[in-house]
Amino acid sequence: MKKLVEIKDVCKIYNPGENEVRALNHVSLTIGEGEFVAIIGQSGSGKSTLMNMLGCLDTPTSGKYFLHGQDVSHMTDDEQSDVRNREIGFIFQGFNLIPSLTALENVELPLIYRGVGKKERDRLARAALKSVGLAKRMTHKPNEMSGGQQQRVAIARAIAQAPPILLADEPTGNLDTASTKEIITIIKRLYHEGRTVIIITHDPGIAAQAKRIITISDGMIKSDIINPEYKDEI
Protein backbone atom coordinates (compact mmCIF):
# COMPACT_ATOMS: atom_id res chain seq x y z
CA MET A 1 0.00 0.00 0.00
CA LYS A 2 1.37 3.41 -0.97
CA LYS A 3 1.73 5.99 1.77
CA LEU A 4 -0.70 8.83 1.35
CA VAL A 5 -0.59 10.60 4.68
CA GLU A 6 2.42 10.54 6.95
CA ILE A 7 2.48 12.52 10.17
CA LYS A 8 5.67 12.50 12.20
CA ASP A 9 5.77 13.60 15.81
CA VAL A 10 3.28 16.40 15.36
CA CYS A 11 2.35 18.77 18.19
CA LYS A 12 -0.30 21.46 18.07
CA ILE A 13 -0.14 23.84 20.99
CA TYR A 14 -2.72 26.55 21.52
CA ASN A 15 -1.93 29.56 23.71
CA PRO A 16 1.70 28.67 24.37
CA GLY A 17 2.72 29.66 27.91
CA GLU A 18 0.92 29.20 31.20
CA ASN A 19 -2.49 28.17 29.89
CA GLU A 20 -1.23 26.23 26.92
CA VAL A 21 -3.41 23.53 25.41
CA ARG A 22 -1.66 20.60 23.78
CA ALA A 23 -4.40 19.69 21.33
CA LEU A 24 -2.01 17.26 19.62
CA ASN A 25 0.83 15.82 21.64
CA HIS A 26 3.57 14.08 19.64
CA VAL A 27 1.27 12.30 17.23
CA SER A 28 2.70 10.05 14.52
CA LEU A 29 0.43 8.39 12.02
CA THR A 30 0.58 6.85 8.56
CA ILE A 31 -2.41 6.26 6.33
CA GLY A 32 -2.10 4.45 3.00
CA GLU A 33 -3.96 4.95 -0.21
CA GLY A 34 -7.44 3.47 -0.28
CA GLU A 35 -7.82 3.07 3.46
CA PHE A 36 -11.02 3.58 5.43
CA VAL A 37 -10.10 5.05 8.78
CA ALA A 38 -12.24 6.17 11.67
CA ILE A 39 -10.74 8.50 14.27
CA ILE A 40 -12.64 8.30 17.49
CA GLY A 41 -12.29 10.06 20.83
CA GLN A 42 -13.97 12.10 23.50
CA SER A 43 -15.01 15.65 23.01
CA GLY A 44 -11.97 17.86 23.28
CA SER A 45 -9.58 15.00 22.63
CA GLY A 46 -8.13 16.71 19.56
CA LYS A 47 -10.03 15.05 16.71
CA SER A 48 -10.92 18.25 14.86
CA THR A 49 -7.44 19.61 15.40
CA LEU A 50 -6.04 16.49 13.77
CA MET A 51 -8.49 16.73 10.92
CA ASN A 52 -7.60 20.39 10.30
CA MET A 53 -3.97 19.33 10.20
CA LEU A 54 -4.66 16.48 7.80
CA GLY A 55 -6.78 18.79 5.67
CA CYS A 56 -4.04 21.42 5.41
CA LEU A 57 -6.29 23.97 7.07
CA ASP A 58 -3.77 24.28 9.86
CA THR A 59 -0.04 23.83 10.33
CA PRO A 60 1.58 21.94 13.20
CA THR A 61 3.45 23.75 15.97
CA SER A 62 6.15 21.12 15.58
CA GLY A 63 6.63 17.91 13.65
CA LYS A 64 6.20 17.11 9.98
CA TYR A 65 3.35 16.26 7.69
CA PHE A 66 3.95 14.58 4.34
CA LEU A 67 1.09 14.32 1.90
CA HIS A 68 1.86 12.20 -1.14
CA GLY A 69 5.47 12.39 0.02
CA GLN A 70 5.44 16.18 -0.15
CA ASP A 71 6.19 18.14 3.00
CA VAL A 72 3.13 20.28 3.58
CA SER A 73 3.78 21.29 7.19
CA HIS A 74 5.19 24.72 6.45
CA MET A 75 3.51 26.07 3.37
CA THR A 76 2.15 29.52 2.60
CA ASP A 77 -1.58 30.10 2.75
CA ASP A 78 -1.92 29.97 -1.02
CA GLU A 79 0.10 26.78 -1.32
CA GLN A 80 -2.14 25.22 1.32
CA SER A 81 -5.19 26.38 -0.63
CA ASP A 82 -3.90 24.67 -3.74
CA VAL A 83 -3.17 21.43 -1.87
CA ARG A 84 -6.65 21.43 -0.33
CA ASN A 85 -8.19 22.02 -3.69
CA ARG A 86 -6.25 19.22 -5.36
CA GLU A 87 -6.04 16.57 -2.64
CA ILE A 88 -8.86 16.92 -0.18
CA GLY A 89 -12.63 16.77 -0.08
CA PHE A 90 -14.11 18.04 3.17
CA ILE A 91 -17.38 16.93 4.72
CA PHE A 92 -18.26 18.99 7.79
CA GLN A 93 -20.69 18.42 10.60
CA GLY A 94 -22.48 21.69 9.80
CA PHE A 95 -22.56 21.02 6.01
CA ASN A 96 -20.94 24.37 5.29
CA LEU A 97 -22.84 25.14 2.14
CA ILE A 98 -23.03 28.73 0.92
CA PRO A 99 -26.66 29.71 1.53
CA SER A 100 -26.97 32.10 -1.41
CA LEU A 101 -25.88 29.51 -3.97
CA THR A 102 -27.88 26.64 -5.42
CA ALA A 103 -26.84 23.02 -4.89
CA LEU A 104 -25.22 22.98 -8.31
CA GLU A 105 -23.34 26.24 -7.74
CA ASN A 106 -22.10 25.00 -4.37
CA VAL A 107 -20.76 21.83 -5.96
CA GLU A 108 -19.07 23.87 -8.70
CA LEU A 109 -17.02 25.97 -6.23
CA PRO A 110 -13.94 23.74 -5.89
CA LEU A 111 -13.97 23.29 -9.66
CA ILE A 112 -13.95 27.07 -10.13
CA TYR A 113 -10.93 27.40 -7.86
CA ARG A 114 -9.35 24.55 -9.80
CA GLY A 115 -9.78 26.58 -12.98
CA VAL A 116 -12.08 24.06 -14.70
CA GLY A 117 -13.97 25.49 -17.68
CA LYS A 118 -17.67 26.17 -17.51
CA LYS A 119 -18.92 23.22 -19.54
CA GLU A 120 -16.72 20.62 -17.88
CA ARG A 121 -17.57 22.11 -14.50
CA ASP A 122 -21.26 21.81 -15.13
CA ARG A 123 -20.85 18.20 -16.26
CA LEU A 124 -18.75 17.17 -13.26
CA ALA A 125 -21.02 18.93 -10.76
CA ARG A 126 -24.15 17.34 -12.20
CA ALA A 127 -22.55 13.90 -12.19
CA ALA A 128 -21.51 14.33 -8.55
CA LEU A 129 -25.01 15.42 -7.51
CA LYS A 130 -26.52 12.51 -9.40
CA SER A 131 -24.22 10.05 -7.65
CA VAL A 132 -25.55 11.18 -4.27
CA GLY A 133 -29.14 10.93 -5.50
CA LEU A 134 -29.85 14.63 -5.86
CA ALA A 135 -30.49 14.85 -9.61
CA LYS A 136 -33.77 16.57 -8.88
CA ARG A 137 -32.46 19.13 -6.40
CA MET A 138 -29.76 20.83 -8.45
CA THR A 139 -31.31 24.29 -8.47
CA HIS A 140 -32.43 24.25 -4.84
CA LYS A 141 -30.83 26.51 -2.30
CA PRO A 142 -29.59 24.93 0.97
CA ASN A 143 -32.49 26.32 3.01
CA GLU A 144 -34.90 24.50 0.70
CA MET A 145 -33.41 21.12 1.59
CA SER A 146 -33.39 18.75 4.56
CA GLY A 147 -30.25 18.23 6.63
CA GLY A 148 -29.58 14.89 4.97
CA GLN A 149 -29.95 16.41 1.53
CA GLN A 150 -27.66 19.30 2.44
CA GLN A 151 -25.02 16.88 3.64
CA ARG A 152 -25.36 14.97 0.36
CA VAL A 153 -24.74 18.24 -1.51
CA ALA A 154 -21.65 18.72 0.65
CA ILE A 155 -20.49 15.21 -0.23
CA ALA A 156 -21.08 15.88 -3.92
CA ARG A 157 -19.00 19.04 -3.55
CA ALA A 158 -16.24 17.07 -1.81
CA ILE A 159 -16.04 14.45 -4.56
CA ALA A 160 -16.79 16.61 -7.62
CA GLN A 161 -13.19 17.08 -8.63
CA ALA A 162 -12.17 13.60 -7.48
CA PRO A 163 -9.64 14.35 -4.73
CA PRO A 164 -7.78 11.31 -3.37
CA ILE A 165 -8.77 11.97 0.25
CA LEU A 166 -12.19 12.45 1.81
CA LEU A 167 -12.08 14.03 5.25
CA ALA A 168 -15.31 13.88 7.18
CA ASP A 169 -15.57 15.56 10.60
CA GLU A 170 -18.65 14.29 12.42
CA PRO A 171 -20.55 14.11 9.12
CA THR A 172 -23.67 12.81 10.80
CA GLY A 173 -23.51 14.87 13.97
CA ASN A 174 -26.45 17.03 12.95
CA LEU A 175 -28.55 14.27 11.38
CA ASP A 176 -31.32 11.90 12.45
CA THR A 177 -30.91 8.11 12.29
CA ALA A 178 -32.36 7.67 8.82
CA SER A 179 -30.22 10.39 7.27
CA THR A 180 -27.19 9.13 9.18
CA LYS A 181 -27.62 5.71 7.59
CA GLU A 182 -27.97 7.28 4.17
CA ILE A 183 -24.80 9.34 4.53
CA ILE A 184 -22.74 6.49 5.96
CA THR A 185 -23.88 4.31 3.06
CA ILE A 186 -22.71 6.92 0.56
CA ILE A 187 -19.38 7.33 2.34
CA LYS A 188 -18.84 3.57 2.33
CA ARG A 189 -19.64 3.45 -1.35
CA LEU A 190 -17.08 6.15 -2.04
CA TYR A 191 -14.50 4.06 -0.16
CA HIS A 192 -15.42 1.08 -2.32
CA GLU A 193 -14.93 3.19 -5.41
CA GLY A 194 -11.29 3.56 -4.36
CA ARG A 195 -11.12 6.75 -2.32
CA THR A 196 -9.24 7.12 0.93
CA VAL A 197 -11.79 7.97 3.59
CA ILE A 198 -10.98 9.42 7.01
CA ILE A 199 -14.02 9.88 9.20
CA ILE A 200 -13.94 11.57 12.57
CA THR A 201 -16.63 10.66 15.06
CA HIS A 202 -17.35 10.16 18.70
CA ASP A 203 -20.03 7.59 17.82
CA PRO A 204 -18.65 4.01 18.27
CA GLY A 205 -21.47 2.71 16.06
CA ILE A 206 -20.15 4.66 13.14
CA ALA A 207 -16.52 3.93 13.89
CA ALA A 208 -17.36 0.22 13.91
CA GLN A 209 -18.13 0.41 10.20
CA ALA A 210 -14.60 1.53 9.29
CA LYS A 211 -11.76 -0.82 8.46
CA ARG A 212 -9.24 0.80 10.76
CA ILE A 213 -10.05 2.57 14.03
CA ILE A 214 -7.73 5.07 15.67
CA THR A 215 -8.57 6.16 19.19
CA ILE A 216 -7.29 9.47 20.40
CA SER A 217 -7.35 10.92 23.86
CA ASP A 218 -5.82 14.11 25.26
CA GLY A 219 -4.10 14.77 21.99
CA MET A 220 -2.39 11.39 21.87
CA ILE A 221 -3.10 8.20 19.96
CA LYS A 222 -4.26 5.58 22.45
CA SER A 223 -4.89 2.74 20.02
CA ASP A 224 -4.69 2.05 16.31
CA ILE A 225 -6.35 -1.21 15.27
CA ILE A 226 -7.74 -3.04 12.27
CA ASN A 227 -11.45 -3.35 12.99
CA PRO A 228 -12.13 -7.02 13.70
CA GLU A 229 -15.82 -6.52 13.08
CA TYR A 230 -15.37 -4.86 9.70
CA LYS A 231 -17.82 -6.15 7.10
CA ASP A 232 -16.85 -5.53 3.52
CA GLU A 233 -20.29 -4.65 2.29
CA ILE A 234 -22.34 -1.54 1.62
Place this chain on the structure above:
Amino acid sequence: MGTFGEYIKSALSSIKNNKGRSFLTMLGIIIGISAVLIVLIIGDGMKATVNSEIDSMGASSISVSLDDTKTDKKFTRSQLKDIEESIDNIYGISPSFTVWGNTSNNRGEAFELYISGESEASETASGVKVLHGRYYNASDVEDGKQVLVISQTFARHIFGYEEVVGETLDVTAYDITKEFTIIGVKEDTPIDIAFAGFGEDIILTASGPYTSLAEAFNFDVDDMFNSFTIYLDSENRNAVLAKTRSVVENITGLRGENAVKISSGSGFDETTNSILDIITSVVAIIAAISLLVGGIGVMNIMTVSVTERTREIGIRKSLGARTSSILTQFLAEASILTFTGGVIGIIFGLTVSFIICRIIDFSFSVNPVLVIVVVAISTGIGLFFGIYPAKRAANLDPIEALRNE
Protein backbone atom coordinates in the same frame (compact mmCIF):
# COMPACT_ATOMS: atom_id res chain seq x y z
CA MET B 1 -8.46 33.91 -16.66
CA GLY B 2 -11.83 32.24 -17.06
CA THR B 3 -12.13 32.28 -13.30
CA PHE B 4 -12.13 36.07 -13.22
CA GLY B 5 -15.58 35.96 -14.79
CA GLU B 6 -16.64 33.67 -11.96
CA TYR B 7 -15.55 36.17 -9.33
CA ILE B 8 -17.53 38.87 -11.13
CA LYS B 9 -20.50 36.53 -11.22
CA SER B 10 -20.33 35.73 -7.54
CA ALA B 11 -19.91 39.44 -6.79
CA LEU B 12 -22.99 40.16 -8.88
CA SER B 13 -25.04 37.47 -7.19
CA SER B 14 -24.05 38.75 -3.77
CA ILE B 15 -25.15 42.24 -4.83
CA LYS B 16 -28.42 40.79 -6.07
CA ASN B 17 -28.96 38.87 -2.86
CA ASN B 18 -28.70 42.07 -0.86
CA LYS B 19 -30.66 44.38 -3.12
CA GLY B 20 -31.75 46.89 -0.50
CA ARG B 21 -28.35 47.24 1.02
CA SER B 22 -26.63 47.41 -2.35
CA PHE B 23 -29.00 50.14 -3.45
CA LEU B 24 -28.38 52.22 -0.35
CA THR B 25 -24.64 51.87 -0.87
CA MET B 26 -24.97 52.96 -4.47
CA LEU B 27 -27.20 55.85 -3.46
CA GLY B 28 -24.24 57.53 -1.76
CA ILE B 29 -22.19 57.20 -4.92
CA ILE B 30 -25.11 58.21 -7.16
CA ILE B 31 -25.67 61.40 -5.20
CA GLY B 32 -21.96 62.19 -5.04
CA ILE B 33 -21.29 61.59 -8.72
CA SER B 34 -24.37 63.39 -9.96
CA ALA B 35 -23.69 66.33 -7.65
CA VAL B 36 -20.15 66.71 -8.99
CA LEU B 37 -21.37 66.38 -12.54
CA ILE B 38 -24.25 68.83 -12.17
CA VAL B 39 -22.00 71.42 -10.61
CA LEU B 40 -19.33 71.11 -13.29
CA ILE B 41 -21.75 71.07 -16.21
CA ILE B 42 -23.80 74.00 -14.96
CA GLY B 43 -20.58 75.84 -14.14
CA ASP B 44 -19.42 75.29 -17.72
CA GLY B 45 -22.79 76.32 -19.06
CA MET B 46 -22.73 79.47 -16.98
CA LYS B 47 -19.26 80.33 -18.29
CA ALA B 48 -20.18 79.59 -21.89
CA THR B 49 -23.33 81.67 -21.62
CA VAL B 50 -21.60 84.63 -20.01
CA ASN B 51 -18.79 84.46 -22.54
CA SER B 52 -21.09 84.30 -25.51
CA GLU B 53 -22.90 87.30 -24.16
CA ILE B 54 -19.62 89.17 -23.86
CA ASP B 55 -18.69 88.08 -27.38
CA SER B 56 -21.92 89.36 -28.78
CA MET B 57 -21.31 92.78 -27.30
CA GLY B 58 -19.75 94.02 -30.55
CA ALA B 59 -17.06 96.68 -30.34
CA SER B 60 -14.30 95.82 -27.98
CA SER B 61 -10.72 96.73 -27.23
CA ILE B 62 -7.48 95.30 -25.99
CA SER B 63 -4.85 97.46 -24.42
CA VAL B 64 -1.13 96.86 -24.80
CA SER B 65 1.51 98.57 -22.72
CA LEU B 66 5.20 98.41 -21.99
CA ASP B 67 6.22 97.70 -18.44
CA ASP B 68 8.32 100.74 -17.52
CA THR B 69 10.11 98.78 -14.82
CA LYS B 70 11.46 96.45 -17.51
CA THR B 71 12.18 98.74 -20.43
CA ASP B 72 12.70 102.42 -21.29
CA LYS B 73 11.44 101.94 -24.81
CA LYS B 74 8.40 103.77 -26.16
CA PHE B 75 6.22 103.00 -29.15
CA THR B 76 7.25 105.14 -32.11
CA ARG B 77 4.81 106.31 -34.73
CA SER B 78 6.20 103.97 -37.36
CA GLN B 79 6.16 101.00 -34.98
CA LEU B 80 2.50 101.66 -34.26
CA LYS B 81 1.83 101.62 -37.99
CA ASP B 82 3.72 98.35 -38.45
CA ILE B 83 1.84 96.75 -35.58
CA GLU B 84 -1.47 97.85 -37.00
CA GLU B 85 -0.60 96.29 -40.35
CA SER B 86 0.65 93.03 -38.84
CA ILE B 87 -2.49 92.09 -36.92
CA ASP B 88 -5.46 90.86 -38.91
CA ASN B 89 -9.11 91.29 -38.11
CA ILE B 90 -8.87 94.52 -36.19
CA TYR B 91 -10.41 97.92 -36.82
CA GLY B 92 -7.13 99.57 -36.04
CA ILE B 93 -4.88 100.64 -33.21
CA SER B 94 -4.52 103.93 -31.49
CA PRO B 95 -2.20 105.44 -28.91
CA SER B 96 -3.77 107.82 -26.50
CA PHE B 97 -2.66 110.87 -24.61
CA THR B 98 -4.51 113.62 -22.91
CA VAL B 99 -4.23 117.36 -23.21
CA TRP B 100 -5.63 119.36 -20.32
CA GLY B 101 -6.40 122.81 -21.58
CA ASN B 102 -8.70 125.84 -21.34
CA THR B 103 -10.97 127.76 -23.60
CA SER B 104 -13.73 130.31 -23.24
CA ASN B 105 -16.94 131.08 -25.08
CA ASN B 106 -17.90 134.40 -26.62
CA ARG B 107 -19.55 135.48 -23.39
CA GLY B 108 -16.18 135.19 -21.67
CA GLU B 109 -16.98 132.09 -19.59
CA ALA B 110 -13.90 129.87 -19.12
CA PHE B 111 -14.00 126.11 -19.38
CA GLU B 112 -11.54 123.33 -18.71
CA LEU B 113 -10.87 121.01 -21.60
CA TYR B 114 -10.07 117.32 -21.64
CA ILE B 115 -8.84 116.49 -25.11
CA SER B 116 -7.69 113.01 -25.99
CA GLY B 117 -5.27 112.61 -28.84
CA GLU B 118 -5.85 109.37 -30.72
CA SER B 119 -5.76 107.84 -34.18
CA GLU B 120 -8.75 107.53 -36.50
CA ALA B 121 -9.27 103.98 -35.20
CA SER B 122 -10.77 105.42 -32.01
CA GLU B 123 -13.92 106.07 -34.01
CA THR B 124 -14.65 102.35 -33.69
CA ALA B 125 -14.48 102.41 -29.91
CA SER B 126 -17.75 101.38 -28.39
CA GLY B 127 -20.14 104.29 -27.79
CA VAL B 128 -18.77 106.65 -30.42
CA LYS B 129 -21.53 108.08 -32.57
CA VAL B 130 -20.95 111.10 -34.81
CA LEU B 131 -24.07 113.28 -35.01
CA HIS B 132 -22.85 116.15 -37.22
CA GLY B 133 -19.92 116.34 -39.58
CA ARG B 134 -17.38 113.53 -39.51
CA TYR B 135 -14.70 111.87 -37.40
CA TYR B 136 -11.08 112.57 -38.27
CA ASN B 137 -9.67 110.11 -40.78
CA ALA B 138 -6.31 108.54 -41.59
CA SER B 139 -5.06 111.42 -43.65
CA ASP B 140 -6.01 113.93 -40.91
CA VAL B 141 -3.80 111.90 -38.60
CA GLU B 142 -1.10 111.46 -41.21
CA ASP B 143 -0.95 115.16 -41.98
CA GLY B 144 -1.44 116.33 -38.40
CA LYS B 145 -4.53 118.41 -39.21
CA GLN B 146 -5.56 120.65 -36.33
CA VAL B 147 -9.12 119.39 -36.09
CA LEU B 148 -11.34 118.25 -33.23
CA VAL B 149 -14.42 116.15 -32.73
CA ILE B 150 -16.32 117.51 -29.75
CA SER B 151 -19.18 116.23 -27.62
CA GLN B 152 -22.76 117.59 -27.74
CA THR B 153 -22.27 119.10 -24.30
CA PHE B 154 -19.08 120.77 -25.46
CA ALA B 155 -20.87 122.36 -28.43
CA ARG B 156 -23.77 123.64 -26.34
CA HIS B 157 -21.56 125.18 -23.67
CA ILE B 158 -19.20 126.95 -26.06
CA PHE B 159 -21.48 127.80 -28.97
CA GLY B 160 -24.97 127.47 -27.51
CA TYR B 161 -26.07 124.99 -30.21
CA GLU B 162 -24.91 121.65 -31.59
CA GLU B 163 -24.39 122.02 -35.34
CA VAL B 164 -21.02 123.72 -35.09
CA VAL B 165 -19.09 121.88 -37.82
CA GLY B 166 -16.61 124.27 -39.42
CA GLU B 167 -16.38 126.60 -36.42
CA THR B 168 -12.97 127.23 -34.91
CA LEU B 169 -11.84 127.21 -31.31
CA ASP B 170 -8.78 128.49 -29.45
CA VAL B 171 -7.30 125.97 -27.10
CA THR B 172 -4.74 127.00 -24.53
CA ALA B 173 -2.54 124.43 -22.90
CA TYR B 174 0.95 124.46 -21.44
CA ASP B 175 1.05 128.24 -22.16
CA ILE B 176 0.49 127.65 -25.83
CA THR B 177 -2.66 128.69 -27.64
CA LYS B 178 -3.63 127.05 -30.90
CA GLU B 179 -6.65 127.28 -33.15
CA PHE B 180 -8.54 124.10 -33.98
CA THR B 181 -11.32 123.49 -36.48
CA ILE B 182 -14.32 121.49 -35.40
CA ILE B 183 -15.08 118.79 -37.97
CA GLY B 184 -17.57 116.70 -36.05
CA VAL B 185 -19.93 116.59 -33.09
CA LYS B 186 -20.47 113.24 -31.39
CA GLU B 187 -23.20 112.02 -29.15
CA ASP B 188 -22.57 112.43 -25.43
CA THR B 189 -21.34 109.31 -23.70
CA PRO B 190 -21.89 108.85 -19.99
CA ILE B 191 -18.26 109.89 -19.56
CA ASP B 192 -18.79 113.17 -21.41
CA ILE B 193 -21.80 113.90 -19.23
CA ALA B 194 -19.98 112.93 -16.07
CA PHE B 195 -17.04 115.23 -16.86
CA ALA B 196 -19.36 118.12 -17.60
CA GLY B 197 -21.45 117.64 -14.50
CA PHE B 198 -18.81 116.57 -12.05
CA GLY B 199 -17.92 118.91 -9.24
CA GLU B 200 -17.96 122.69 -9.57
CA ASP B 201 -15.92 123.10 -12.72
CA ILE B 202 -17.37 122.07 -16.03
CA ILE B 203 -14.89 119.95 -17.96
CA LEU B 204 -15.58 119.64 -21.69
CA THR B 205 -14.43 116.64 -23.67
CA ALA B 206 -13.11 116.39 -27.20
CA SER B 207 -10.89 114.22 -29.32
CA GLY B 208 -8.40 114.94 -32.10
CA PRO B 209 -5.55 113.38 -34.12
CA TYR B 210 -2.70 112.57 -31.73
CA THR B 211 -0.20 113.81 -34.28
CA SER B 212 -1.59 117.30 -34.46
CA LEU B 213 -2.14 117.64 -30.72
CA ALA B 214 1.42 116.51 -30.05
CA GLU B 215 2.75 118.95 -32.60
CA ALA B 216 0.59 121.79 -31.34
CA PHE B 217 1.74 121.47 -27.74
CA ASN B 218 5.35 120.42 -28.37
CA PHE B 219 5.29 116.72 -27.56
CA ASP B 220 7.55 114.24 -29.32
CA VAL B 221 5.25 111.58 -30.86
CA ASP B 222 8.13 109.11 -31.00
CA ASP B 223 8.95 109.42 -27.33
CA MET B 224 5.68 109.60 -25.46
CA PHE B 225 3.61 106.42 -25.86
CA ASN B 226 4.20 103.36 -23.76
CA SER B 227 0.74 102.04 -24.46
CA PHE B 228 -1.86 101.77 -27.20
CA THR B 229 -5.30 100.31 -27.70
CA ILE B 230 -6.40 97.78 -30.28
CA TYR B 231 -9.96 98.30 -31.51
CA LEU B 232 -11.74 95.21 -32.79
CA ASP B 233 -14.96 93.27 -32.82
CA SER B 234 -15.51 90.98 -29.81
CA GLU B 235 -15.79 87.88 -31.94
CA ASN B 236 -12.17 88.24 -33.09
CA ARG B 237 -10.88 88.84 -29.62
CA ASN B 238 -9.34 85.42 -29.00
CA ALA B 239 -7.64 85.21 -32.40
CA VAL B 240 -6.18 88.69 -31.96
CA LEU B 241 -5.10 88.07 -28.38
CA ALA B 242 -3.25 84.98 -29.54
CA LYS B 243 -1.16 86.99 -32.02
CA THR B 244 -0.64 90.32 -30.34
CA ARG B 245 2.22 89.56 -28.01
CA SER B 246 4.56 88.09 -30.60
CA VAL B 247 3.83 90.85 -33.10
CA VAL B 248 4.48 93.59 -30.57
CA GLU B 249 7.60 91.93 -29.21
CA ASN B 250 8.99 91.44 -32.70
CA ILE B 251 8.38 94.97 -33.87
CA THR B 252 9.67 96.63 -30.71
CA GLY B 253 12.59 94.24 -30.39
CA LEU B 254 11.55 93.19 -26.89
CA ARG B 255 11.42 89.46 -27.55
CA GLY B 256 11.85 87.38 -24.41
CA GLU B 257 12.02 90.35 -22.04
CA ASN B 258 8.52 89.93 -20.73
CA ALA B 259 8.04 93.67 -20.94
CA VAL B 260 4.81 93.69 -22.93
CA LYS B 261 1.62 93.73 -20.89
CA ILE B 262 -1.65 92.89 -22.55
CA SER B 263 -4.92 93.47 -20.84
CA SER B 264 -8.03 92.32 -22.46
CA GLY B 265 -10.10 95.44 -22.73
CA SER B 266 -11.81 96.30 -19.52
CA GLY B 267 -10.77 92.88 -18.25
CA PHE B 268 -14.42 92.16 -17.73
CA ASP B 269 -14.53 88.67 -19.18
CA GLU B 270 -11.28 87.55 -17.61
CA THR B 271 -12.42 88.63 -14.19
CA THR B 272 -15.86 87.14 -14.71
CA ASN B 273 -14.37 83.87 -15.85
CA SER B 274 -12.06 83.58 -12.93
CA ILE B 275 -14.88 84.41 -10.52
CA LEU B 276 -17.07 81.78 -12.19
CA ASP B 277 -14.21 79.27 -11.97
CA ILE B 278 -13.78 79.93 -8.28
CA ILE B 279 -17.50 79.51 -7.62
CA THR B 280 -17.54 76.29 -9.61
CA SER B 281 -14.52 74.86 -7.81
CA VAL B 282 -15.86 75.69 -4.39
CA VAL B 283 -19.18 74.02 -5.10
CA ALA B 284 -17.40 71.12 -6.81
CA ILE B 285 -15.27 70.59 -3.71
CA ILE B 286 -18.41 70.42 -1.61
CA ALA B 287 -19.87 67.93 -4.07
CA ALA B 288 -16.64 65.94 -4.00
CA ILE B 289 -16.90 65.71 -0.23
CA SER B 290 -20.30 64.11 -0.65
CA LEU B 291 -18.62 61.66 -3.02
CA LEU B 292 -16.05 60.90 -0.35
CA VAL B 293 -18.85 60.26 2.12
CA GLY B 294 -20.34 57.91 -0.48
CA GLY B 295 -17.01 56.12 -0.68
CA ILE B 296 -16.88 55.71 3.08
CA GLY B 297 -20.39 54.27 2.82
CA VAL B 298 -19.03 51.67 0.42
CA MET B 299 -16.26 50.80 2.86
CA ASN B 300 -18.78 50.51 5.67
CA ILE B 301 -21.07 48.21 3.71
CA MET B 302 -18.18 46.10 2.49
CA THR B 303 -16.96 45.70 6.05
CA VAL B 304 -20.41 44.58 7.12
CA SER B 305 -20.55 42.25 4.16
CA VAL B 306 -17.20 40.69 5.04
CA THR B 307 -18.22 40.23 8.67
CA GLU B 308 -21.52 38.69 7.68
CA ARG B 309 -19.91 36.34 5.23
CA THR B 310 -16.95 35.26 7.32
CA ARG B 311 -18.20 31.70 7.25
CA GLU B 312 -18.65 31.82 3.49
CA ILE B 313 -15.08 33.00 3.15
CA GLY B 314 -13.96 30.11 5.36
CA ILE B 315 -15.88 27.67 3.20
CA ARG B 316 -14.41 29.06 0.01
CA LYS B 317 -10.91 28.86 1.44
CA SER B 318 -11.40 25.28 2.61
CA LEU B 319 -12.38 24.46 -0.97
CA GLY B 320 -9.15 25.90 -2.31
CA ALA B 321 -9.79 29.62 -2.78
CA ARG B 322 -6.54 31.56 -2.71
CA THR B 323 -6.08 34.88 -0.97
CA SER B 324 -6.19 36.59 -4.34
CA SER B 325 -9.47 34.89 -5.28
CA ILE B 326 -11.21 36.24 -2.21
CA LEU B 327 -9.60 39.65 -2.67
CA THR B 328 -10.74 39.78 -6.28
CA GLN B 329 -14.25 38.72 -5.38
CA PHE B 330 -14.72 41.44 -2.78
CA LEU B 331 -12.97 44.12 -4.82
CA ALA B 332 -15.15 43.18 -7.77
CA GLU B 333 -18.18 43.57 -5.55
CA ALA B 334 -17.10 47.02 -4.36
CA SER B 335 -16.16 48.18 -7.86
CA ILE B 336 -19.36 46.91 -9.43
CA LEU B 337 -21.37 48.73 -6.77
CA THR B 338 -19.57 52.00 -7.30
CA PHE B 339 -19.27 51.62 -11.08
CA THR B 340 -23.00 50.99 -11.37
CA GLY B 341 -23.63 53.81 -8.93
CA GLY B 342 -21.35 55.98 -11.06
CA VAL B 343 -23.19 55.16 -14.28
CA ILE B 344 -26.59 55.80 -12.70
CA GLY B 345 -25.16 58.97 -11.16
CA ILE B 346 -23.96 60.12 -14.57
CA ILE B 347 -27.32 59.48 -16.21
CA PHE B 348 -29.06 61.21 -13.34
CA GLY B 349 -26.59 64.09 -13.24
CA LEU B 350 -26.75 64.65 -16.99
CA THR B 351 -30.54 64.62 -16.95
CA VAL B 352 -30.78 67.02 -14.05
CA SER B 353 -28.18 69.42 -15.42
CA PHE B 354 -29.85 69.30 -18.84
CA ILE B 355 -33.18 70.25 -17.28
CA ILE B 356 -31.64 72.97 -15.11
CA CYS B 357 -29.72 74.42 -18.08
CA ARG B 358 -32.95 74.46 -20.07
CA ILE B 359 -34.87 76.18 -17.32
CA ILE B 360 -32.34 78.91 -16.63
CA ASP B 361 -31.35 79.15 -20.29
CA PHE B 362 -27.70 78.15 -20.02
CA SER B 363 -25.97 76.41 -22.84
CA PHE B 364 -25.70 72.67 -22.15
CA SER B 365 -22.59 70.85 -23.28
CA VAL B 366 -20.88 67.77 -21.91
CA ASN B 367 -17.18 67.17 -22.06
CA PRO B 368 -16.79 63.42 -22.77
CA VAL B 369 -13.46 63.43 -20.94
CA LEU B 370 -15.33 64.64 -17.86
CA VAL B 371 -17.71 61.69 -18.07
CA ILE B 372 -14.86 59.22 -18.48
CA VAL B 373 -13.00 60.77 -15.57
CA VAL B 374 -16.12 60.61 -13.41
CA VAL B 375 -16.67 56.91 -14.19
CA ALA B 376 -13.02 56.22 -13.49
CA ILE B 377 -13.24 58.10 -10.19
CA SER B 378 -16.31 56.20 -9.06
CA THR B 379 -14.75 52.84 -9.87
CA GLY B 380 -11.55 54.01 -8.25
CA ILE B 381 -13.48 54.87 -5.10
CA GLY B 382 -14.85 51.33 -5.06
CA LEU B 383 -11.37 49.89 -5.35
CA PHE B 384 -9.87 52.28 -2.84
CA PHE B 385 -12.53 51.92 -0.18
CA GLY B 386 -13.04 48.23 -0.95
CA ILE B 387 -9.40 47.30 -0.46
CA TYR B 388 -9.35 47.43 3.32
CA PRO B 389 -12.39 45.17 3.90
CA ALA B 390 -11.42 42.90 1.00
CA LYS B 391 -7.92 42.44 2.39
CA ARG B 392 -9.41 41.61 5.75
CA ALA B 393 -11.62 39.01 4.12
CA ALA B 394 -8.80 37.52 2.09
CA ASN B 395 -6.50 37.15 5.07
CA LEU B 396 -9.02 35.45 7.34
CA ASP B 397 -7.80 32.21 8.84
CA PRO B 398 -9.96 29.45 7.35
CA ILE B 399 -10.41 27.60 10.65
CA GLU B 400 -11.42 30.74 12.50
CA ALA B 401 -13.73 31.68 9.65
CA LEU B 402 -15.37 28.25 9.60
CA ARG B 403 -15.97 28.36 13.32
CA ASN B 404 -17.85 31.64 12.89
CA GLU B 405 -21.60 31.26 13.10
